[in-house]
Amino acid sequence: MPRQSRQRYEAICEASPDAILLVDHDGRITYANARVTDLFGYEPTELLGEPIERLAPESVRDEHVAQRDAYIADPEVRPMGVTLELSGQRKDGSEFPVDISLSPIETDGKREFMAAVRDISEQEALRAKYRTILEAVPDAVLVADAETGELIEANQQVTDLTGYDPAELVGEPQTVVHPSGEEATYREFFDQHIESCQSIFTQFPDGSDIYVETKDGGRVPVEINAHVFELQNRRLVVGVFRDVTARKEYERQLQALHTATRWLMAADDREEIAQLVADAASAILGYEHNVVRLVDETYLRAVAVTEQAETELGERPEYPVDGNSPVSHAYRSGEPIRYDDVRSLEDDHDRGEAHAAIYLPLGDHGVISIVDPEIGAFDQSDEDLAFVLSLNAEIALNRLAYEQDLERQNDRLDEFASVVAHDLRNPLNVAQGLLATAQTEADLDHLDDLDDVLDRMAGIIDDVLTMVRCGYDLESVDALAFGDVVTSCWDTVSTGDASLQVASDGRFYADSSRIRNLFENLFRNAVEHGSTSPASNARQDAVEHGGEGVTVTVGLVDDGFYVADDGPGIPPDERDRVLEPGWTSNADGTGLGLNIVCEIAQAHEWEIDVTESAAGGARFEFSGVRTAVADESTMPSS
Numbered sequence: 088m089p090r091q092s093r094q095r096y097e098a099i100c101e102a103s104p105d106a107i108l109l110v111d112h113d114g115r116i117t118y119a120n121a122r123v124t125d126l127f128g129y130e131p132t133e134l135l136g137e138p139i140e141r142l143a144p145e146s147v148r149d150e151h152v153a154q155r156d157a158y159i160a161d162p163e164v165r166p167m168g169v170t171l172e173l174s175g176q177r178k179d180g181s182e183f184p185v186d187i188s189l190s191p192i193e194t195d196g197k198r199e200f201m202a203a204v205r206d207i208s209e210q211e212a213l214r215a216k217y218r219t220i221l222e223a224v225p226d227a228v229l230v231a232d233a234e235t236g237e238l239i240e241a242n243q244q245v246t247d248l249t250g251y252d253p254a255e256l257v258g259e260p261q262t263v264v265h266p267s268g269e270e271a272t273y274r275e276f277f278d279q280h281i282e283s284c285q286s287i288f289t290q291f292p293d294g295s296d297i298y299v300e301t302k303d304g305g306r307v308p309v310e311i312n313a314h315v316f317e318l319q320n321r322r323l324v325v326g327v328f329r330d331v332t333a334r335k336e337y338e339r340q341l342q343a344l345h346t347a348t349r350w351l352m353a354a355d356d357r358e359e360i361a362q363l364v365a366d367a368a369s370a371i372l373g374y375e376h377n378v379v380r381l382v383d384e385t386y387l388r389a390v391a392v393t394e395q396a397e398t399e400l401g402e403r404p405e406y407p408v409d410g411n412s413p414v415s416h417a418y419r420s421g422e423p424i425r426y427d428d429v430r431s432l433e434d435d436h437d438r439g440e441a442h443a444a445i446y447l448p449l450g451d452h453g454v455i456s457i458v459d460p461e462i463g464a465f466d467q468s469d470e471d472l473a474f475v476l477s478l479n480a481e482i483a484l485n486r487l488a489y490e491q492d493l494e495r496q497n498d499r500l501d502e503f504a505s506v507v508a509h510d511l512r513n514p515l516n517v518a519q520g521l522l523a524t525a526q527t528e529a530d531l532d533h534l535d536d537l538d539d540v541l542d543r544m545a546g547i548i549d550d551v552l553t554m555v556r557c558g559y560d561l562e563s564v565d566a567l568a569f570g571d572v573v574t575s576c577w578d579t580v581s582t583g584d585a586s587l588q589v590a591s592d593g594r595f596y597a598d599s600s601r602i603r604n605l606f607e608n609l610f611r612n613a614v615e616h617g618s619t620s621p622a623s624n625a626r627q628d629a630v631e632h633g634g635e636g637v638t639v640t641v642g643l644v645d646d647g648f649y650v651a652d653d654g655p656g657i658p659p660d661e662r663d664r665v666l667e668p669g670w671t672s673n674a675d676g677t678g679l680g681l682n683i684v685c686e687i688a689q690a691h692e693w694e695i696d697v698t699e700s701a702a703g704g705a706r707f708e709f710s711g712v713r714t715a716v717a718d719e720s721t722m723p724s725s
Contacts, residue, residue: 250302400439653702
């Protein structure tokens with residue numbers, strides 16, 4: 088290179104922001120620009136004639152000599168140590184990261200080698216910060232070349248998701264982490280993403296899920312949050328991969344819960360709802376040991392038991408409502424109870440192999456028990472879903488109770504309509520005829536007949552009002568004195584020459600208002616045909632017991648009570664029908680009195696049986712009644 092050209096070359100080098108060094112075939116420095124002082128702390132003249140290794144850390148100088156000689160033997164324009172982290176050493180011995188570009192040049196007919204050295208401390212600091220952020224992200228992160236799809240970086244969380252070490256993925260196509268055989272599909276999808284700059288996606292356009300294929304061949308559904316950016320004139324795409332297995336499972340659970348809720352709302356009886364709840368708990372939560380207990384008076388009885396619970400836990404017990412079991416506590420408190428290990432209670436209840444347990448009340452209907460052999464099997468998500476299921480079950484049971492009550496009310500209204508349309512119309516027509524006759528003939532005897540008819544209509548109205556206005560629902564069940572109740576009811580009924588005997592007394596549990604309707608209707612039924620007074624002739628209802636001076640006997644027994652008379656009784660072939668609405672042996676009867684008795688008994692959940700009394704009359708027996716019979720009890724006749 089002519090001297091003038093060299094001077095121009097050196098002028099250019101002096102203007103360079105990088106440290107420029109020329110080295111001969113022996114590796115000695117023949118030129119250094121002023122920028123060397125800023126980077127290394129040496130004056131340019133201090134380095135002339137020195138080996139280039141003087142600027143390398145002592146720990147790598149021997150290795151550097153070999154690399155230098157290899158380059159001198161086969162020089163080309165290229166960066167030095169493409170895959171290496173290079174460092175320089177200052178005059179004071181400190182080290183700093185550098186980037187070096189190498190190129191051969193001709194000067195004065197001789198070949199020399201130029202090294203352009205740049206301090207990349209700031210870039211490395213940024214890169215360190217970038218790596219820190221990359222590793223701080225809780226999800227797997229992959230960085231790829233947007234043009235080629237080649238992976239250039241991965242954080243450590245990639246190992247947790249895929250099983251690959253980050254170093255194994257660098258240099259591989261980005262599709263390496265997706266299902267085998269679907270590379271083209273995923274590559275096309277990512278190309279479309281890069282063009283549209285879409286940021287978050289979990290599905291293909293057809294709705295199918297996006298998966299990562301792990302090193303051992305497993306498939307994991309993922310959500311990818313991707314971003315395209317430029318770095319050092321290179322277009323890159325960074326993807327944050329999040330495992331959405333739990334989310335997908337939760338979505339499945341919610342869908343199963345939605346389906347179960349539809350079935351619950353369509354169920355026709357309590358047992359069906361209970362079984363649907365037990366099965367839904369398995370389908371939604373994945374736990375197979377489930378029992379649904381519904382309240383039956385004072386006990387919580389197992390109505391629905393999943394197959395696995397029955398097989399592994401055996402026959403499930405019933406629990407008293409006021410007991411000390413977790414089932415009883417959950418029912419009374421109205422709050423869910425969860426145990427990581429229910430055996431820690433150390434009570435006497437047999438739970439088979441169960442450890443973890445959740446007990447959830449179904450309102451005032453019952454409790455669902457979900458158990459599992461694994462300690463601490465349930466998490467908050469399980470409890471939340473089970474709680475929603477229990478609420479839906481409670482709503483379904485409330486809905487069923489409401490519909491059944493509404494059906495009973497509709498039946499009563501149908502009966503009411505029948506009475507109004509027929510039974511009241513007939514005596515009304517008779518009354519109108521009698522009144523017209525009395526007015527035209529001035530025959531006062533017809534007014535007595537009219538009084539009987541009007542009395543009959545009053546009786547019909549009383550029965551209808553009892554049925555429609557009061558219904559048969561219970562307000563409260565209390566302990567009542569049997570003898571006091573029956574004598575009080577007897578006193579309110581027109582009994583004529585009839586008499587009442589209380590064979591046995593004590594206490595029994597009933598609704599104080601409804602039980603009066605029951606006894607009054609039974610007493611009317613027993614005595615109405617036994618008197619010949621004009622007023623009573625209008626109250627011939629349901630079953631005819633002939634004769635004056637009929638005796639009605641009542642008694643309290645274990646589990647129930649009875650009402651019997653010594654009238655003509657009820658024919659055996661009619662006993663199954665006498666409690667039906669509309670049945671009567673009297674042309675003027677409403678057929679409601681004994682049906683009201685039946686409905687009130689059913690509202691108390693009692694059984695009623697119509698038989699023959701010891702005197703040959705009718706006997707109505709009520710069972711399933713909570714009673715406490717006195718040792719001796721007599722009641723004077725009324």
